[in-house]
Amino acid sequence: KPRYNSDIYKVANIPGVSIGLAWTYVGGDILFMETSLSDGKGELKLTGNLGNVMKESAVTALSYLQTNAKKMAIDAKLFEKKNIHVHVPEGAVPKDGPSAGITIMTSIASALTGKRVKPYLAMTGEITLRGQVLPVGGIKEKVLAARRAGLKEIVLCWQNERDIKEIEPAFIKGLTFHYVKTMQQVLDIALG
Amino acid sequence: KPRYNSDIYKVANIPGVSIGLAWTYVGGDILFMETSLSDGKGELKLTGNLGNVMKESAVTALSYLQTNAKKMAIDAKLFEKKNIHVHVPEGAVPKDGPSAGITIMTSIASALTGKRVKPYLAMTGEITLRGQVLPVGGIKEKVLAARRAGLKEIVLCWQNERDIKEIEPAFIKGLTFHYVKTMQQVLDIALG
Amino acid sequence: KPRYNSDIYKVANIPGVSIGLAWTYVGGDILFMETSLSDGKGELKLTGNLGNVMKESAVTALSYLQTNAKKMAIDAKLFEKKNIHVHVPEGAVPKDGPSAGITIMTSIASALTGKRVKPYLAMTGEITLRGQVLPVGGIKEKVLAARRAGLKEIVLCWQNERDIKEIEPAFIKGLTFHYVKTMQQVLDIALG
Amino acid sequence: KPRYNSDIYKVANIPGVSIGLAWTYVGGDILFMETSLSDGKGELKLTGNLGNVMKESAVTALSYLQTNAKKMAIDAKLFEKKNIHVHVPEGAVPKDGPSAGITIMTSIASALTGKRVKPYLAMTGEITLRGQVLPVGGIKEKVLAARRAGLKEIVLCWQNERDIKEIEPAFIKGLTFHYVKTMQQVLDIALG
Amino acid sequence: KPRYNSDIYKVANIPGVSIGLAWTYVGGDILFMETSLSDGKGELKLTGNLGNVMKESAVTALSYLQTNAKKMAIDAKLFEKKNIHVHVPEGAVPKDGPSAGITIMTSIASALTGKRVKPYLAMTGEITLRGQVLPVGGIKEKVLAARRAGLKEIVLCWQNERDIKEIEPAFIKGLTFHYVKTMQQVLDIALG
Amino acid sequence: KPRYNSDIYKVANIPGVSIGLAWTYVGGDILFMETSLSDGKGELKLTGNLGNVMKESAVTALSYLQTNAKKMAIDAKLFEKKNIHVHVPEGAVPKDGPSAGITIMTSIASALTGKRVKPYLAMTGEITLRGQVLPVGGIKEKVLAARRAGLKEIVLCWQNERDIKEIEPAFIKGLTFHYVKTMQQVLDIALG
Ligand SMILES: [Ca+2]
Ligand SMILES: [Ca+2]
Ligand SMILES: [Ca+2]
Ligand SMILES: [Ca+2]
Ligand SMILES: [Ca+2]
Ligand SMILES: [Ca+2]
Ligand SMILES: [Ca+2]
Numbered sequence A, B, C, D, E, F: 001k002p003r004y005n006s007d008i009y010k011v012a013n014i015p016g017v018s019i020g021l022a023w024t025y026v027g028g029d030i031l032f033m034e035t036s037l038s039d040g041k042g043e044l045k046l047t048g049n050l051g052n053v054m055k056e057s058a059v060t061a062l063s064y065l066q067t068n069a070k071k072m073a074i075d076a077k078l079f080e081k082k083n084i085h086v087h088v089p090e091g092a093v094p095k096d097g098p099s100a101g102i103t104i105m106t107s108i109a110s111a112l113t114g115k116r117v118k119p120y121l122a123m124t125g126e127i128t129l130r131g132q133v134l135p136v137g138g139i140k141e142k143v144l145a146a147r148r149a150g151l152k153e154i155v156l157c158w159q160n161e162r163d164i165k166e167i168e169p170a171f172i173k174g175l176t177f178h179y180v181k182t183m184q185q186v187l188d189i190a191l192g
C-alpha cells in the first residue's frame, strides 16, 4: 500500500491535492483527493468509484465555493470557463459517505486558488452549504491510519474532540489536532 | 448529535437556512435546510441523500415561488440568472417524505429575498402547488425533538392541531404553536 | 383526512385545480390535481409520487390540448413561453393508472385558459389522444368517496353508466352524473 | 369493453387513427393507435404503457417515413417543425412486441398526410427499415378479436396466409384479407 | 420463418442492407442489418432489441467509417447532415454479442456510399477501431444456417478458418469462404 | 485466441494503439486499447464492454492530458474539435478495474500526438489525476500472459517491483521491466 512518505510527498505537492481520512471496509485509511482544471464550461466531473453521498459532498463543496468566491479570493469566472475534475484514487475501492466533504472542498479550493495544501496535513468532516463543519464517525481508526502514513496534523470538527480524548495518548503522540467550526477555518489552516 | 444551542444559532443565522422536523429511523429529529444561490441558468440542485418524494417537494416549492414571485416580493429574474441549491445535512441519513415541503419552501424563499428566518422557529407540513399546507404524521415525536433541541416556536397545518392536543402538556411547556392553512401564512411568520 | 368542505373549497377555488376520483390501496379517495404556469420553455413537470402510466396521461393530455388549442380557446404561445407543472398531493401516497386522465387534462386546461373549474365537481376517466373518454374501473368506491367528501356532480364515460346503475340508489342520493363521450364535453361541463 | 361499433367509428374517423390487432394476456384484442402533431422540433413522444420493442417499432416507422417522404407524398419539413405523438389506449394494459409495427406506421402516415384510414380496416405485422412487412404470431386470436369488434378487412404479411388457411372458415365469414409484402402496399390499402 | 429466396432478395437488394450470421437461443440464424439515412445532425439510432455489446459494435463501426471516410470514398459531410438508423429485424428476438460488427459496418458503409451489398453474401466477425477483423464463435451453426437460407458466400476472420476445416465437407458444399484480416478487405468483397 | 505475432503487429502499428495487461476471469491476458479521433465537439466515447471503474480511468486519463497538454506537446484545440473514441476489443469479455489506466492514457496520447507506441511494449498501472502511477494486482499472471504473447518490455509502477522479484526468473527470461513513478515517465518510454 502506498504511504505518505517524503517520496510520495514530492509528487503530491501540487495545487489541487488534499488528504482525507476514510473508514473503508479494510479499516481506517488515507485518501488523496485530486482536483484539476481544464478549459470547459463549468462542468463538474467526479471519478474514483464514489458513492452518491460522496458525489453530493462534491456538488455541495462546489456550490459553497462558488457562492462565497469573493470571500475566498477565488476568481468567479473560473466557474464558467473551466471544467473541474475531482478524482479520488484508488479506483478499486468503493468510497462513500459525507466525511470527505471538507477534504474535497479543500482540494477544489486549492486548485482554484493555485495555493498548495500544507504538507503532512489530513482532515475529515462533513460540510454544509452554509459553511459549517459537522462531526463524523470512525475517528479512532482514521487517526491511527493518519499516523501510520506519517502525517502530522489533522483537522476535525470541534464536536469530534471528545472522540480524540478517548484515544490512548501514546497512540497519537506527535500528532497535532485542529478543531474547527467553519469551512473558513479549514481553509485558513490548509491553504494558509 | 448537534443541538440547536445558541452557538450553532450564530452560525445558522444567515438567509437561506430554515429548520424542519423529521421522523427518521432513529425517531424525531431536527433537519436544517440550506439554500444558496450562485450565478447560473435557473438550475435546481438537490443534495443531502434525499428520496424522490422529498425532491419533488423541492420542485413543487420552487414552482410555487416562481409562479407567485410578485406576491412574495421576489425578483422574478433570479429564477433565470441563478442556480438554486438546496442541501439538507446530514448526508449519512437517508431522508424522504413530503413533510419537509414547507421548510424547503421557506429556505428557498429566505435565500431569494435575503431575509433571515426567525430564530428558534421550526416547522413541518406538506405543501401544494396552490399554496395550501397539508397535515403530516409523526407530530408527537417531531415536537419532542424540537424541544430537546431548544427550539421555541413550531409551524404546523391547522389539521395537525388535534395531534398537539393529544400530547401531555408538560412535555411541550414553553413551546408556541402556529397553526396555518396557507404557505403565505408560513412565510409571514418565518420571514416576517 | 382532508375533506372537501366549504373551507377547503375557498382555498381550492383558483384556476388550475380540478378534483379526480382514485382507487388507492386504502379504497376510493378524492385527489386534487393542481396545475401552475411559470415563465419557461414549454417544459412539463410532474410531481406527487406518480407512476409511469399516470405520467403518460399528463403527457397525452398536454399533447391533446396543444394540438387542439384553437378549438379550446387556448393561446398557442403559452406552450412555448411557459413551463407547466402538474402536482397531485398527497406526496406520501403512490398514485398510478390511467383514470386520472380527464382530470389532469381539465386541470391543465383550467390553468391555460384562466377559467376556474365548476365547484363541487369531480371526474374520473381515461383520455385518448383523439379526445375520446374511455371507461375506468372502481366506480362504486370512487363515487362513495366523492359523496363522503361533499362533492355534488361527477363526470364519467358513458360506458360507465352501467356501473352507476348497479349501486344502491340510496348511496348516491343527491349526486348528479354526467356521462360523456368526448373530452370536449368534459371541458364544457367543467369550465363552462 | 369498448367495441368498434358505428358509434365509436364516428369519433375515430379522423386522420392519425389506425386499428391494430394484438395478443395480450387476455387473448386477442383490438388496439387503436393514435398519432397527433403539434408545433415542435421533430420530437417523437410515445405513450400508452408500451414496452421497448413496441417503442422501437415506432422509431423504425418514423425513420422509414422520413427517408421515403417524397415517395409517400409527405411534406419533409413536417419532421422538423412538428412533434409527433403516438398514443395507444388503454393505459392500464402493458403492450409490447413488434407486431404493431405496420399499424403504427399507418397511424403516423395518416397524421402526416392528413388522409383518414379506411374504415373497418385492421392490420398486424412487423415492419423493417427497408419497407418489408414480416409475419407475426397469434393470428387466429387476433382475427377472431377483429371480427368480434365488427371490423371487416385485415392486412397481413403474405407469409401469414398459411395461418388464415388453418382457421375454420365459418369463424372468419365476411372478413376480407389483404396479404402484403411491403409497407407501400399497406399504405395503398389503408390510405387509398 | 422467412428465407433468403429470390423473392426476398428482390426486396432486400437496396443500399444499406447486409446479411449477418448469428447464434441465437434457437441455434444459428441469418440476420438482416438495415441502415437508412434521413436529414438530421449525425445522430445514431439503433433498434431491433439489441443488447449493449451489439450497440457498442455499431458505435465502433460508425467511428471507424468516420475516421477513415476519405479512404472509403465516403462524403464526410454525411456524418453531420444525416441521422443514421441501424435496424435489425426481427424485434421479438433479443440479439447481442460482438459478432455482428463487420455486418453492421458493411450495412452502414453501403448506405453511406449508396453501393449495394453483393447478393447472396453473408458475414460474421468482430470489428476493431483500427480496422482489424477478429474471430468469433458458433461458426458451424452459423454456416449451416447460411446454407439453409440459400446464401452462397461467407466472409470470416482468417482465424476462423480452422473452424471451417472442422465441418464435414458435404455440409458446406457449394459455399465459398472469404478469409479476411481487415475491414478494408470485407468492404472490397461486399461493395466491390 | 489472437496473439501478438509479427503479423498482427503490422496491423496494430498505427498511432492510437497500446497494449495493456489484464486479469480477467480466464487469467492473465493482453488487451489492445484503440483510440481514434473524428471531427466533433470533444465528446469521449467508450466501448468494449467496459465496467464503470475502467470508464472512469478513461475520463481521468483524458482530463490529465487536457490539463497538461502543453507539457505533452498536444495541440489543445484537439479537445474541442475532435471526438475521442477509446475501444477495447474483445467485446464478448467484460472488463473492469483501474489497472488499464496508464494504457488508456498512452493510447489517447498516441492518437493525439500522432506518435506510434513502441512495438512489443505492454503496461499495467493505475493513473491519478496528478500524474502519479499507482501499483496494481495480478502482476504474475499478467506478466506471463505478456510473455506468451511475444511481448518484450513491460511498464509497471515502482511499487510493483517486489511482485516481479517474487516470480521464478526462468519464467520472465528475456523480458525487460520499466519501473516508473509518473505518467510522464510512461509516455517517455512508450512514445519516445
Ligand atoms: Ca490505501
Ligand atoms: Ca475525509
Ligand atoms: Ca441529527
Ligand atoms: Ca419538515
Ligand atoms: Ca386523501
Ligand atoms: Ca380521476
Ligand atoms: Ca380492449
Ligand SMILES: [Ca+2]
Pocket: D019, D020, D021, D022, D099, D100, D101, D103, D123, D124, D125
Ligand atoms: Ca398490430
Ligand SMILES: [Ca+2]
Pocket: E001, E002, E029, E030, E090
Ligand atoms: Ca429468423
Ligand SMILES: [Ca+2]
Pocket: E019, E020, E021, E022, E099, E100, E101, E103, E123, E124, E125
Ligand atoms: Ca454477424
Ligand SMILES: [Ca+2]
Pocket: F001, F002, F029, F030, F090
Ligand atoms: Ca484475449
Ligand SMILES: [Ca+2]
Pocket: F019, F020, F021, F022, F099, F100, F101, F103, F123, F124, F125
Ligand atoms: Ca493495463
